[in-house]
Amino acid sequence: MVRTAGVGAVALGLVLANCPFxxxxxxxxxxxxxxxPAPPTTGATISPPITSGPDVWSFVSEPGLHPMxxxxxxxxxxxxxxxxxxxxxxxxxxxxxxxxxxxxxxxxxxxxxxxxxxxxxxxxxxxxxxxxxxxxxxxxxxxxxxxxxxxxxxxxxxxxxxxxxxxxxxxxxxxxxxxxxxxxxxxxxxxxxxxxxxxxxxxxxxxxxxxxxxxxxxxxxxxxxxxxxxxxxxxxxxxxxxxxxxxxxxxxxxxxxxxxxxxxxxxxxxxxxxxxxxxxxxxxxxxxxxxxxxxxxxxxxxxxxxxxxxxxxxxxxxxxxxxxxxxxxxxxxxxxxxxxxxxxxxxxxxxxxxxxxxxxxxxxxxxxxxxxxxxxxxxxxxxxxxxxxxxxxxxxxxxxxxxxxxxxxxxxxxxxxxxxxxxxxxxxxxxxxxxxxxxxxxxxxEWTGLPDYPPSAAARADDGRSLVYASWNGSTETAAWQVLAGPTPDSLSVVVRHARRSGFETVIPTPSRGPYFQVRALDARGKVIGTSNVVELGE
Missing domain, CATH: 2.120.10.30 (TolB, C-terminal domain)
Known part of the structure; x- marks a missing residue:
């Protein structure tokens, strides 16, 4: 038989605290x-995930992400x-x-x-x-x-x-x-x-x-x-x-x-x-x-x-x-x-x-x-x-x-x-x-992702220059990146106007020593659609 019932309100939930959503x-x-997870019902141990090596992605700008x-x-x-x-x-x-x-x-x-x-x-x-x-x-x-x-x-x-x-x-x-x-x-x-x-x-x-x-x-x-x-x-x-x-x-x-x-x-x-x-x-x-x-x-x-x-x-x-x-x-x-x-x-x-x-x-x-x-x-x-x-x-x-x-x-x-x-x-x-x-x-x-959290950035020194790492987890509209740099967090200027996005994380070389950097996500028309927090070289 078909059954119907009236019950309490659907509960709303929070995502895991370590995820930026x-x-x-x-x-x-x-x-x-x-x-x-549910507690194991036997004494068997559960192997931790493999989070490094050739079969796993790792990112400088998102160090907590290790997808297959x-x-x-x-x-x-x-x-x-x-x-x-x-x-x-x-x-x-x-x-x-x-x-x-x-x-x-x-x-x-x-x-x-x-x-x-x-x-x-x-x-x-x-x-x-x-x-x-x-x-x-x-x-x-x-x-x-x-x-x-x-x-x-x-x-x-x-x-x-x-x-x-x-x-x-x-x-x-x-x-x-x-x-x-x-x-x-x-x-x-x-x-x-x-x-x-x-x-x-x-x-x-x-x-x-x-x-x-x-x-x-x-x-x-x-x-x-x-x-x-x-x-x-x-x-x-x-x-x-x-x-x-x-x-x-x-x-x-x-x-x-x-x-x-x-x-x-x-x-x-x-x-x-x-x-x-x-x-x-x-x-x-x-x-x-x-x-x-x-x-x-x-x-x-x-x-x-x-x-x-x-x-x-x-x-x-x-x-x-x-x-x-x-x-x-x-x-x-x-x-x-x-x-x-x-x-x-x-x-x-x-x-x-x-x-x-x-x-x-x-x-x-x-x-x-x-x-x-x-x-x-x-x-x-x-x-x-x-x-x-x-x-x-x-x-x-x-x-x-x-x-x-x-x-x-x-x-x-x-x-x-x-x-x-x-x-x-x-x-x-x-x-x-x-x-x-x-x-x-x-x-x-088909999916259009427009995150309400900012892009991620990191900067590393590399043989007299700086490498800036830019990513935006879930963004499908990012086509390119701008890089800003400066001697203090409040004195940044554009040092790279347009670096084409390449995969999840884009590595952008810049002659600037910073030591402070920021990235801006650009859409296909060159419009700024997201700005990262300011990061310091070597962070």
């Missing part, structure tokens, strides 16, 4: 959220415009800091919001549109989940890939000011797998909770639990929970492809469903993906009933050659009676053999005859077998952007795609992350 003016007191340095394998003409959004983390030792990262095609960072603990992660980093229901105003925003992902051996109280308690969702404006912090309701935990802003001024997301249950009928422990999931929708203006749909109320866990005996390795909790995406159709009904059921469900928003099941043990559809899928993620409605997904295809459990190679998959769906056939596929070279995660994003120019989940790649393909064994056909862009870093999803979006 602010809270936009608002009446409600902000609430801190997920600024520390990616390897661009392929970059051909024809890619869509926009920046790339990822949330790097690792199942052992992360290379670079965890956090929300935005890169250029070149691999240079544009924006990085680092986290102070390697077992604190950001996930599902997206550029979305936020509609203020009260004013009707729409604005571009940056959204992401923050919290701790269950990664053994440090966490064994929940199934691997589940959210630990304490996570939340953040919404930032394009000045990097915190607008909203959103929490799950009904005693559930905010789940990193999905957070969607709607044109109604609401947020749709997945919430998870372990529900105690005797699992012996399913082959599991008597004193076990099942990882339940809800679709929840919160009105961002009022904070009210306006809709929720509970998976355990509507889907029989006996149909799971994951044996209940697996619960013995996760604190007795069986991940029977593993809901991992929500999409909203033009009729308002919802498309739900449940990885461990190998199935998608079309849910009536009005009645809560399941209109149809797509895949799994009780599928209402049949599938043509190559159209079947396993352990899937990121199911989306597409125009023309199509559905897309990332078909992990393989190895989600230690006991399951690879069913098929991971790939992006778009299906033609004949709703009248209840049959699905392959429209297009997107394979990688070398072949990849992702045990979890991943996504397929439709880009405005018709390309498809694919995050390969637990495999350390993200790629862009021209619309026609390719076939198995021909993974380089129509490949336009391909990047490998360092070490064994992964990102739950990867996206490409």
């Amino acid at each position: 602010s809270v936009a003016g608002q009446k409600e007191a902000p609430v801190l959220c997920a600024t520390k 340095r990616v390897d661009v394998k392929t970059w051909r003409p024809g890619t869509a415009s926009g920046r790339i959004f990822v949330g790097p983390y690792n199942f052992s030792q992360v290379v670079g800091q965890t956090g929300a990262l935005m890169n250029r095609n070149s691999g240079d960072p544009v924006f990085f919001r680092p986290l102070p603990f390697s077992n604190l992660q950001d996930a599902d980093i997206q550029a979305q549109t936020y509609r203020d229901r009260r004013s009707g105003r729409r604005q571009p925003v940056l959204t992401f989940w923050q919290g701790t992902i269950t990664i053994p051996p440090a966490y064994t109280n929940l199934p691997a890939g589940a959210p630990q308690p304490g996570g939340c969702y953040y919404i930032y404006d394009n000045h990097y000011r915190l607008l909203k912090t959103v929490f799950a309701r009904n005693g559930f935990d905010a789940d990193f797998h999905e957070f969607l802003l709607t044109s109604r001024g609401t947020a749709l997301f997945i919430a998870s909770k372990a529900v105690p249950m005797d699992l012996t009928p399913y082959g599991g422990p008597a004193n076990g639990a099942i990882e339940d999931h809800q679709v929840q929708e919160v009105d961002l203006a009022t904070g009210k929970l306006v809709f929720f749909w509970d998976m355990l109320d509507h889907v029989n866990p006996a149909d799971s492809e994951l044996p209940a005996s697996d619960a013995v390795t996760s604190g007795g909790v069986w991940d029977a469903f593993h809901m991992n995406s929500i999409d909203e159709g033009s009729d308002g009904d919802l498309l739900i993906s449940a990885r461990n059921m190998w199935a998608l469900y079309d849910i009536s928003r009005k009645t809560g009933t399941i209109n149809w099941q797509f895949g799994g043990k009780k599928s209402d559809f049949t599938f043509g050659p190559g159209a079947d899928f396993f352990w899937q993620h990121d199911a989306r409605f597409r125009p023309g009676n199509r559905i897309s997904m990332f078909d992990d295809g393989c190895c989600a459990t230690s006991s399951s053999p690879p069913e098929q190679e991971s790939h992006g998959l778009i299906l033609d769906v004949d709703y009248r005859h209840r049959r699905a056939t392959v429209d297009r596929t997107y394979f990688h070279d070398p072949a990849l077998f992702a045990a979890s995660q991943g996504n397929v994003q439709a880009l405005p120019n018709g390309d498809q952007f694919i995050g390969w989940g637990q495999e350390s790649y993200y790629s862009e393909y021209a619309a026609p795609g390719n076939t198995q064994g021909n993974g380089r056909r129509n490949l336009l862009y391909d990047v490998m992350m360092p070490g064994s870093n992964v990102s739950y999803r990867a996206f490409r979006y």
Whole structure:
């Protein structure tokens, strides 16, 4: 059934204190959220991040930032415009800091919001549109989940890939000011797998909770639990929970492809469903993906009933050659009676053999005859077998952007795609992350960042001259830099009128000995759009 409820106001949150981002003016007191990781449930130690070396960026003007340095394998003409959004983390030792990262095609960072603990992660980093229901105003925003992902051996109280308690969702404006912090309701935990802003001024997301249950009928422990999931929708203006749909109320866990005996390795909790995406159709009904059921469900928003099941043990559809899928993620409605997904295809459990190679998959769906056939596929070279995660994003120019989940790649393909064994056909862009870093999803979006904090600068002596280092974390509009210098902080004059921006940090040589320096950010028309604090040579 469909449930609605009225609850308290959505809490607003502060970002971590060591990050240069602010809270936009608002009446409600902000609430801190997920600024520390969940305590490990075992005695296993958590490795600190690798913050130096060839696979990590380091900057003189921003010494606290150490994002991963990616390897661009392929970059051909024809890619869509926009920046790339990822949330790097690792199942052992992360290379670079965890956090929300935005890169250029070149691999240079544009924006990085680092986290102070390697077992604190950001996930599902997206550029979305936020509609203020009260004013009707729409604005571009940056959204992401923050919290701790269950990664053994440090966490064994929940199934691997589940959210630990304490996570939340953040919404930032394009000045990097915190607008909203959103929490799950009904005693559930905010789940990193999905957070969607709607044109109604609401947020749709997945919430998870372990529900105690005797699992012996399913082959599991008597004193076990099942990882339940809800679709929840919160009105961002009022904070009210306006809709929720509970998976355990509507889907029989006996149909799971994951044996209940697996619960013995996760604190007795069986991940029977593993809901991992929500999409909203033009009729308002919802498309739900449940990885461990190998199935998608079309849910009536009005009645809560399941209109149809797509895949799994009780599928209402049949599938043509190559159209079947396993352990899937990121199911989306597409125009023309199509559905897309990332078909992990393989190895989600230690006991399951690879069913098929991971790939992006778009299906033609004949709703009248209840049959699905392959429209297009997107394979990688070398072949990849992702045990979890991943996504397929439709880009405005018709390309498809694919995050390969637990495999350390993200790629862009021209619309026609390719076939198995021909993974380089129509490949336009391909990047490998360092070490064994992964990102739950990867996206490409247009984004204009205008920070409300100043640029950063540093100056160093170098063989009789001065090197000035300039950066502005998150600025997409900085095209060049001016450098000012002088003998006192109050007597600065321009010594370099125009130094073209080069990557995240621009190094600018100047004959001036200062010892005081300042930089000004210039846009493409030469207008000053930001001014740093004054710094002293050698600071």
